[in-house]
Amino acid sequence: MTPTVTPYRSGRRAGRHGFLQLLHAEWTKFRTVRGSVIGMAAAALMVVLVALLAGASSDQKGSPPVPIGPGGEPVTDSFYFLHQPLAGNGSITVSVSALRSSIPTGPADLRPGIVPWAKAGLIIKQSTRQGSPYAAIMVTSSHGVRMQDNYVNDTAGLPGPVSAASVRWLRLDRSGDAITGHASADGTHWTKVGTVHVSGLEPTAQVGLFVASPPSAEGMGTRGSVSTAVFEDLRIQGGWDGGSWAGDQMGPESPSFAGYPKNTSGSYLGSDGSFTVTGAGDIAPAVRETLPTGGTFGDLLTGTFAALIAVIVVGALSITTEYRKNLIHVTLAASPRRSRVLVAKAIVLGFVTFVAGLAGAFVAVPLGERLARANGVYIFPVASSTELRVGLGTAALLATAAILALSVGTMFRHSAGAVTTVLAATVLPYILIANPFMPASVSDWLTR
Numbered sequence: 001m002t003p004t005v006t007p008y009r010s011g012r013r014a015g016r017h018g019f020l021q022l023l024h025a026e027w028t029k030f031r032t033v034r035g036s037v038i039g040m041a042a043a044a045l046m047v048v049l050v051a052l053l054a055g056a057s058s059d060q061k062g063s064p065p066v067p068i069g070p071g072g073e074p075v076t077d078s079f080y081f082l083h084q085p086l087a088g089n090g091s092i093t094v095s096v097s098a099l100r101s102s103i104p105t106g107p108a109d110l111r112p113g114i115v116p117w118a119k120a121g122l123i124i125k126q127s128t129r130q131g132s133p134y135a136a137i138m139v140t141s142s143h144g145v146r147m148q149d150n151y152v153n154d155t156a157g158l159p160g161p162v163s164a165a166s167v168r169w170l171r172l173d174r175s176g177d178a179i180t181g182h183a184s185a186d187g188t189h190w191t192k193v194g195t196v197h198v199s200g201l202e203p204t205a206q207v208g209l210f211v212a213s214p215p216s217a218e219g220m221g222t223r224g225s226v227s228t229a230v231f232e233d234l235r236i237q238g239g240w241d242g243g244s245w246a247g248d249q250m251g252p253e254s255p256s257f258a259g260y261p262k263n264t265s266g267s268y269l270g271s272d273g274s275f276t277v278t279g280a281g282d283i284a285p286a287v288r289e290t291l292p293t294g295g296t297f298g299d300l301l302t303g304t305f306a307a308l309i310a311v312i313v314v315g316a317l318s319i320t321t322e323y324r325k326n327l328i329h330v331t332l333a334a335s336p337r338r339s340r341v342l343v344a345k346a347i348v349l350g351f352v353t354f355v356a357g358l359a360g361a362f363v364a365v366p367l368g369e370r371l372a373r374a375n376g377v378y379i380f381p382v383a384s385s386t387e388l389r390v391g392l393g394t395a396a397l398l399a400t401a402a403i404l405a406l407s408v409g410t411m412f413r414h415s416a417g418a419v420t421t422v423l424a425a426t427v428l429p430y431i432l433i434a435n436p437f438m439p440a441s442v443s444d445w446l447t448r
Contacts, residue, residue, distance in 0.1 A: 022340060026348045030318070039314035040356040043307040043398065047360030048367065050303025055371025060293040064253050066286065066378040067130035069151045070200065074286040074294065074378060077130040077151070078251035080266035080279025081123070083208030086174065090238020092122055092207055093171040095187060096139050098230040099162050103216045104223050104261040113225070116142035117214050117284075120229030120277070122172045124179055124207045126200060130251045133198045136210065136283070137170050137181035141227075145170070147181040147193040151285055157183045157193040174238070177201045187233070208245065209234075211266075211279030215258040215290065224258035226280045234273040249279070255293040255378075256286045294378045297390050300368040301361060304394055308427055311353050311398050315405030316418040318349055323413040342410060346403050353402040357395035365391070401426055 030036050069075040086092075099120050103113035121138030135149040137157070145157030145168060162168050169184040180195040213227035249266040251257050260266070260280045268277045288296055321327070365387065369379050382390075401422065409418035429446040432438055438446075 019340060019344065022344045023347060026341075026344045030348050030352065033318075036314050036318060039310050040352055043310040043314075043353070044356040044360035044363075046306040046310060047301065047303040047357070047394070048364045050306060051300045051364035051368030052371060054295075054300055054302060055368040055375065055377075058295065058372050058375050058377045060255075060376035060378075063255050063293045063376055066291065066293065067251065067254060067256065069131050069285070070133045071150065071152060073152070074256075074291065074380065075131055075151045076254075076256040076282045076284050076286045076290055077132075078249070078254050078257035078281030079210045079212035079283055080247065080268070080277055080281075081125075081128070081206070081208060081210050081250050082245050082247045082268050082275060082277055083125075083128075083206045084236075084243060084245055085204050085241055086124070086207040086239055087204045087241065088239035089175050090207075090236065090240060091171060091173040092237075093169065093233070093235045094122060094209065094231045095167050095169045095233045096120055096162050096229055096231055097164050097167045099139055099141060099227060100229075101141060101213055101225055101227040102261070102264075103225050110226070110261055110264070113216065114141055115213055115216050115225045115227060116140070117282070118212070118225070118227040119146070119283075120209075120211045120227065120231075120279075121170050122181075122208070123210045124172055124174060124198070124201070124205050126198070126202055126205055128206055128248060128250060130254060133200050134283070135172070135179035135181070135196050135198050137172055137183065137193060138210075139168050139170070139229075145183045145193065147196070148283070149179070149196040149198060151283065153196065155181075155194040157181070158185060158191065169233070172207070174205075174207075209268075209275060209277055210283075211277045212282050213280045214282040214284070224261055224280060226261055226264045226278060228276060228278040231270075231275045231277065232273065234275065245275075247277075249281075251281065256291050257281050258290070288380065291378065293376065294380060295372055296380050297365060297369075297382060297387065300365050300372070301390070301394055303360075303364065304357075304397065305427060305430065307357065307360065307398055308401050309423065311357075311402040312405040312422045312426070313419055315349055315353075315402035316409040316415055316422065318345065319406055319409040320413060320415040320418060324415070342406075346406055349406055350399040350403050354395045354399040357398035358391055361391040361394040 066074045067077045101115040101118045102110040105111045118141040119138040123136035125134040126132040137147045139162045144159040147155045169187040171182040173180045177197050181193040182190045184190045211229045213225045216225045247268045266279050405422045408421050412418045433443045
């Protein structure tokens with residue numbers, strides 16, 4: 001038994017030892033090829049340089065500050081507000097019989113359209129300061145009645161759109177910091193939508209009617225929309241001061257406010273409990289698309305596309321050069337098993353590319369972020385775990401692309417064909433998607 005087991009173990013040790021030698025040989029080959037080392041250094045440097053360029057070229061120093069919500073998140077807090085102060089507890093009731101939206105079709109033309117999250121209803125807000133705590137109950141164009149508070153909380157109420165034949169009654173009740181929203185389809189039978197506690201609500205708060213109309217998607221971008229709501233049967237109870245209603249556009253200078261379409265503005269008409277209110281804007285968390293002065297970690301890592309080109313070239317040349325110069329015969333003579341050679345090449349190439357990409361990402365992000373913030377750009381905050389995931393993901397993407405180029409180069413044995421094929425499969429789709437004239441259906445297909 002002993003004579004048969006020992007050679008097997010010795011062979012396994014020899015196999016492992018031989019593969020380690022092969023890895024060492026491939027590493028020596030890689031680091032002694034000047035072009036490969038320069039290519040990897042260039043890939044890491046491209047990630048850093050583009051981040052520095054993005055941070056240094058973004059000048060938003062004169063922009064108004066980004067509104068910050070109660071939870072510390074950036075928010076969009078722009079709407080037309082018809083309000084009065086409410087001292088202490090009280091309630092407000094109103095019916096909504098219409099919510100109509102208009103979308104620009106040209107420099108000065110509007111057409112009727114549907115803005116799914118256009119909203120109109122009742123709101124109680126700590127103050128007219130952007131980002132201050134609030135609670136609201138509203139009708140929407142496509143999502144029925146909703147109760148929302150503090151920009152991130154949402155509760156569904158009665159379904160269906162509002163119209164003259166399908167009126168919705170809304171009511172907000174305040175008791176301390178507890179705000180309760182009710183909805184009704186007939187003004188008699190009421191359904192409780194929810195109760196929320198608005199921390200930090202002052203004894204005297206601003207309460208009233210509001211209309212918001214988020215930007216409408218238009219191709220790769222958005223266009224500002226405007227909506228008009230008809231309110232009737234307005235009734236108030238409690239600590240109201242009995243003064244006149246004041247109409248204001250919340251956050252007209254906010255960087256997250258897309259503005260009104262040309263020849264329109266926020267306004268209200270009416271009295272004796274009936275009002276027609278026109279407004280634009282939104283009450284929601286701010287996102288990259290609604291905050292022109294904002295940026296993300298992804299923006300700082302745009303240099304990854306340039307780095308992809310560099311690592312793809314290095315990956316393809318690492319094998320096609322051996323075929324072109326007939327060095328592959330020397331390599332296979334030393335290690336006849338072709339699969340082991342390719343695995344060793346892939347491990348060395350993937351490891352080096354991963355390290356280069358990781359170094360580039362971890363240097364690029366803090367430097368680019370510091371420059372961007374110094375130039376007034378708001379960088380959306382992310383958790384440390386997300387920063388780590390983005391850095392590791394960037395490095396893994398580059399390593400995968402390099403190994404793919406190695407694989408295609410092994411099949412084609414021709415540098416130009418391998419590089420062109422991999423670039424067409426990885427980089428070209430993103431360039432085409434960025435084209436604003438590309439049809440949405442084609443962009444979706446390319447993305448998948």
